[in-house]
Every structure is written in C-alpha cells, then in structure tokens.
Amino acid sequence: MSGLSKEALKLRLLQLQCHFSWKLLLKDTDPDELEDRLYDQLTYLVTKNKYMVYNFLAYVIHLRKDYTKAIANLKKAEEMIEENNPDGTDQKYLVTYGNYAWIYYHMNQHEDSQKYVDKVEQIYKELKGSRDVAEIYGEKAWSLLKFCGQYYEEAKQCFQKALELEPEDPEWITGYATVVYRLEGFNGRTCSSSDCKSLELLRNAVEKSPKDPVVKALLALKLQDLKRTGEGKKYIKEALEQAPNLPYLLRYVAKFYRRAGMVDEALHVLKSALALIPTSAFLHQQTGLCYKRKYLNVKKSLENGNYYGRQVHSAEELHDLLQNALFHFEKTVEHKKTFVYAYVELANMYSEAKKYQKAEESFQTVMSFPDLIEEEKQQIYYNYGQFKEYCVRSESEAIDYYKKSLQITVIKQERQWSEKALRRISTRKIKNDIHDAEGYALLGFVHKTNGERNDAIDCYEKALKYDCYNEEYVSELCELKLMI
Incomplete structure (x- = not known):
C-alpha cells in the first residue's frame, strides 16, 4: 500500500x-x-x-x-x-x-x-x-443509550458535553432528559420527588420539541412515578392525538395504563404496537406483565370466591391468562436473549404453571449470565429463594438465596422482601422450638447484615447456648465482638 x-x-x-x-x-x-x-x-x-x-x-x-x-x-x-x-x-x-x-x-x-x-x-x-464537536458527543450519547442500560451513565455525560457546546439544541435536550429519566428508574430504582431531576428536564424537552410525542409519554410516566397520574394522563392524551400509530409511543402509553390499573386498555394498545413490531422484546414483556397482572387478579378472585361461596371467574379463564403470560415472556427472551428481568418473570410464571423443571432452567440460564449487576443479582436471588421455598420445598436452599439477596446493599424491594422472609423463617423456627439454634443464628445474620451489631451478638450468643460447638456461630460472634 x-x-x-x-x-x-x-x-x-x-x-x-x-x-x-x-x-x-x-x-x-x-x-x-x-x-x-x-x-x-x-x-x-x-x-x-x-x-x-x-x-x-x-x-x-x-x-x-x-x-x-x-x-x-x-x-x-x-x-x-x-x-x-x-x-x-x-x-x-x-x-x-x-x-x-x-x-x-x-x-x-x-x-x-x-x-x-x-x-x-x-x-x-x-x-x-x-x-470538541457537539455532533460527535450527541451521536455517541444516542448510540450508548440504544446499546444497553450499563452505558446510560456515559451517555448522560456525553449529552452534557453536547449541551455545553450547543445548549439550545432540541435533540440533545431531549436526549439528556431521556437518559436522566432512565437512570432514575434503572433496574427498579426509585427516586423521591426531592431527588428527581428528570421532571423539569422532561418539561423543558416537551417545550423545546412540542411535536415529539415520545418525550411527552416519558413526562407522563415520570408524573405517574410521583403520584401525579391525573396530570400525566393529559400528556398521554396529547401524545396519542399526535401519533396514534407510533409503536415507540404506544409501548409507553401501555406502560402508563398498566401501572394505572387500566390493564385492558394497556393490552389493547400493546396489540396494536405488536402488529407493527412483532419482534419487539419490550412490547412482549409489557404484554406478559399485563397478562400476569390479570392472572393474579383472577387467581385471587377465585380463591376469595371459593372462600365466600361465590365464583366470578372460571378456572379456564385463569389457565388462558397464564398461558398468554408464558407465551409473551417466552417471546421476550426469544427476541432479546440478554433480558435479565424477563427470564425471572418467565421462571415465576413457569412456577405458577407447575412447570418446575422449566422454571429451574430459566433461573439457571439467567444466573449464568456474565457481568450481572448488583440490582439484577438481588432480584434473581430473592425470586430463586421463593422458588426453592415454595416449589422445591427446600428451606435450606431458600435461606441461602435470601441471604445472598440481603447481603447486596442496593436498596430495592427484593432486599426488603428477603429480610422479611428470613425473619419469618427464624421466627417460625423459634416459635416451634425455643431452643432452635438455627432460628437465633438466622436472626443474628439479619441484624449483622443491617449493621445492628449488639442485636446480632445477642442472637448468636443464644444460638451458641443451644448449639455450643457450632464453629460458624463461634466465628460470627468473634467477628462481631472484634468490630466493637
């Protein structure tokens, strides 16, 4: 050359x-x-x-x-x-x-x-x-945003740099608002109204790009997050009037409806969107969540109906809803093989269908993913613990996974649920046998993980009182006393 x-x-x-x-x-x-x-x-x-x-x-x-x-x-x-x-x-x-x-x-x-x-x-x-070229920063930001969630933080930084160079560009304003919104809810995180940055950013994006229906839907979802669903409905209505057949809008409209309890309306919108993009993992996941919600509602109604001597729904209806949920979660992982939360949902619905081997396979598949982040692990461990406790009937394995979930310090609802499960099991053990050392040790583990050292010491001392040669309890107690 x-x-x-x-x-x-x-x-x-x-x-x-x-x-x-x-x-x-x-x-x-x-x-x-x-x-x-x-x-x-x-x-x-x-x-x-x-x-x-x-x-x-x-x-x-x-x-x-x-x-x-x-x-x-x-x-x-x-x-x-x-x-x-x-x-x-x-x-x-x-x-x-x-x-x-x-x-x-x-x-x-x-x-x-x-x-x-x-x-x-x-x-x-x-x-x-x-x-320093705004177009490069902006294009890089959009690419990172589309690639996957682990790149959102870097995408945010790139949009910031683009805005420093071109502060009035609607494309970068919308992009920055979008990525901040996604980060605030990433992997099930919650954002209090005082910490919420995306609300004003999304309002500004809507003002700068009034013809963009998708950013209006994101603003509606953020308002819904902040318990302002009525205000959000106004933007959903405006967005639908602008682009009633835009699948990228319809998926957010459906999410808004589902979270508002309007599940049938959400399904109607999702069916329209799936007719346009039948291979969308996001749309199948949202559809699966809707059928799961309907399934759980009908299941509860049937249980209450049997209890009170009346029946509103049929077992056949319950079966059909379960099969629909399974179908759409299966389609989700078919079209996006790295969709962590969809595998968890799929495993849970297999459990509902008593397809325990398939549930186990789904859990094993998702746990084998490389580079799982802490939020993902926490959710997987809690749900796998539930599966082990209620479907496999292995309390010891369930305890192991509840512990793993609790040890992850990310504050998500799965951590709180794991703690509640461990406290429930320990309380039952002690109630059944006041001399149950494992029950006290389990409660000691919860206290230790939460930084409650004195309470943890008290529990491990009780555990050793009833199992004085247990090396694990001795080690935990020594470690706790050395901390003090």
Missing part, C-alpha cells in the same frame, strides 16, 4: 471518534436484537437525524463481517446528512467518515481507509483544530 504503513494507519484509526472507538462491547448486548431495533427505528422514527441510525447499523452489520452492506448503510447516512444539512456544516460527517475508515481497514482496502482518515483531519482543520 502507498501512504501510511498499516501500523501507522491503525494508530490514526484509533484516534477517530466513531462507533469503532467507543468501546461498545459485544458481551453487553445481543447484536441481532440490536440490529432489529435499529431497523424498526428507521421505519418508524420521525427525525432529521436518521443518519445516526444508519451509522450505528453499519457498525452492527460489520460485526457479521458483511462489509458491503455496512458500506451501503454509510452511504445512506451520507445521503441523509446532505438532505438535512442546508448550512453545509461538515462536522456532521465526522462519525460517518470514521466508520468508513474502519470498515475499509477491515476490508484491507487501506488506501480507501486512509482517504477517509484524511477527510476527518481536513474537517478538523476547517474547525481550526477543535476536537
């Missing part, structure tokens, strides 16, 4: 800001599911920045080594930039040219690769050497 050596070219490529240098790790996503989502966005999203989707799609397609198709998507990205770039600012091409350079490098077309590296450098020269 003429020009740069292969090694020197690689060094220059590594300095480019594009999808190939943003450390989008394959272990963190399902590339097939991501590709499907990006194609759906090209079909349904109404935005002048579709070139970003084509850029991202080119990167995802290159993972299959389909370089010809990847190049075709970059050409579409160029066309979109030209169509929507009347002022002719070349910085919008920076990421596209960087992706071109990398793909040609992988094709061993080094001269073409160098040509695009030179194009990038020429744009920077026209910008008088400045490497």
